[in-house]
Amino acid sequence: MTEQQSLSAADATRTQPHGDLTAYYGEPENRKEYLRELFDDTAMDYDRILQYAFFGTGNFYRRRALRFAGLKPGMKLLDVACGTGVVTVQALHTLEPEDIxxxxxxxxxxxxxxxxxxxxxxxxxxxxxHLPVEDNQFDLLTMGYALRHVTSLEDAFTEYFRVLKPGGKVMLLEISRPKGRVSRFFTRLYMRDLVPLISRIVARRERGHTLMRYFWESIDQCVPPQTILDALESCGFKDVSRRAELGIFSAYIATKPEGND
Ligand SMILES: C[S@@+](CC[C@H](N)C(=O)[O-])C[C@H]1O[C@@H](n2cnc3c(N)ncnc32)[C@H](O)[C@@H]1O
Structure with a gap:
């Protein structure tokens, strides 16, 4: 997808991360409930799926990304879309449990x-x-592999801006669709076909397959990285950047300006 998708003609400044995947949830208004049930049903299997489908590399990658974002002892971290806590566990190498x-x-x-x-x-x-926390509380806000699920990028980023301290950072981990034809072919083959198959075997049920097939479809339909960078800037963040590895593993980092910036 190359064009910004607006939620409605009347609200063109709100960018939906991807078009509706109605094959999964029918009407768009069912999406939130569908996702909640899908994640509820697969929560017990999620860590094992990550372990087998991605050869256990995810923990190392998340820990390195936190270091890259500047995580230091004594900071306050908000882990949004924590899932089973896989990002948080890596942050615990640096922070005390009550700092998160x-x-x-x-x-x-x-x-x-x-x-x-x-x-x-x-x-x-x-x-x-809708983050259940006060304004200006956190030094770092992380969101691992969940940006595709928000209603609009701007709704999420406005909240992130609100809860970060001045000078605080946001770090978003996402998979991006590769640009080249060959790498797109192999990524699609692995993510669309093999990962769901592995997940079905690991979870021993169809829901594991659905989770990871949905994962790929939402990546494939996702707005391009530049749209995410632009949305961060439009919500007031500065020093907005994307670090990409292998063309698909993206870490978006942005800073909330100090009062005098
Ligand atoms: C793929 S899991 C990611 C878990 C973890 N952060 C990681 O790095 O693996 C996606 C999580 O996003 C959550 N989620 C879905 N919609 C969300 C939303 N609108 N805001 C925050 N989290 C959401 C789901 O409940 C699920 O736990």
Whole structure:
């Protein structure tokens, strides 16, 4: 997809991350509920799927990305779309458990995350568009592989701006569709066909397959990286950048200006 997708003609400044995938949830208004159920149903299998489908590389990659974003001891971190807590676990190599707050809309994912992280790290119900935290609280906000699920980029980024301290950073991890024809062919083959197959075997049920097929479809339909960078800037962030590895693993980093910037 090369053009910005607007939610409606009357609201052209809100960018939907991807077009509606009606083959999965029928009418667009069913999307939120469909996603909550899909993530609830697969929460118990999520970590094993990551482990087998991506050869256990995800933990290393997430930890390195946190370092790249400048995570340091003593910082306050908000992990949005925490899922089972895979980004948070990597942040715990640097931070104390009480320095981190996790947020996710799926009760199933939150249950797995809470059991894994323990009582010292709050795991709150909420979404990127409605964060259950006060203004100007966090030094770093992370969102791992969930930007495609927000209602609009601007709704999420406006919230991120609100909850970050001046000088605080946002770091978004996402998969981007590769540009070249050959790499697109192989990425599609692996992500669209093999990863869902592996996930079905690992989860021992169809939902694992659906989760990872949806994962690929939403990546394939996602707005281009430049649209994400532009949306961050339009919401007030500065020093907006994207670091891409192998043409597909993207880390978007942006800073909330200090008062006098
Ligand atoms: C693929 S998991 C990502 C988990 C983890 N962050 C990671 O790095 O693997 C996507 C998560 O996004 C959550 N999610 C879906 N819609 C969301 C929204 N609008 N705001 C925040 N999180 C959302 C889901 O409940 C799910 O736990």
């Amino acid at each position: 707050v996790c947020v996710d809309p799926s009760p199933g994912m939150r249950k797995v995350a809470s059991e894994k992280l323990g009582e010292r790290t709050p795991v709150l119900e909420g979404s990127a568009e």
